[in-house]
């Protein structure tokens with residue numbers, strides 16, 4: 452059986468695009484069965500529609516715990532084997548992790564445990580590191596603290612801006628994320 456993957460996005464969704472394309476290849480070990488977001492205007496939702504994949508939106512609420520429960524319920528409806536946070540810029544809470552802990556992965560644009568949080572690329576540049584990169588990890592209750600599954604390094608160039616460095620990291624990140632999802636799909640034996 453093919454591993455059912457739900458992807459969560461908040462923005463452009465180029466990582467999602469790589470997963471949609473890889474999962475649609477003949478003989479793929481996984482399939483993106485749904486795309487979710489907290490933002491109705493996330494371009495990733497349009498990518499899902501173009502690919503014929505269903506999507507859902509769970510708008511952020513002042514009551515964060517209630518939002519977390521609603522997000523968990525919406526994801527559960529898709530019967531996922533694996534959930535991928537691909538540029539999903541919200542932290543999930545206890546209800547979501549109780550249901551999906553151990554099968555919820557995230558992709559980060561820096562070499563964790565360095566530069567966690569919302570501005571991994573900017574923070575790495577500000578620190579003056581010569582090498583940064585990307586990390587795929589299992590999400591836990593912390594901020595980018597979960598078990599590291601894979602990492603790839605990317606050189607920081609002398610004239611890099613946040614945008615140029617992030618773009619080069621994302622080239623590597625897309626490939627690595629697809630690789631990790633394929634590996635987890637194989638391991639899950641579904």
Ligand code: GAR
Pocket residue numbers: 462463464465466467537538539540558559560568569570571621624
């Ligand atoms: C990716 O670089 C991802 O690592 C980052 O957002 C980008 C999404 O790109 N996520 C975070 O920074 C989470 N802390 P995309 O919208 O083009 O797929």
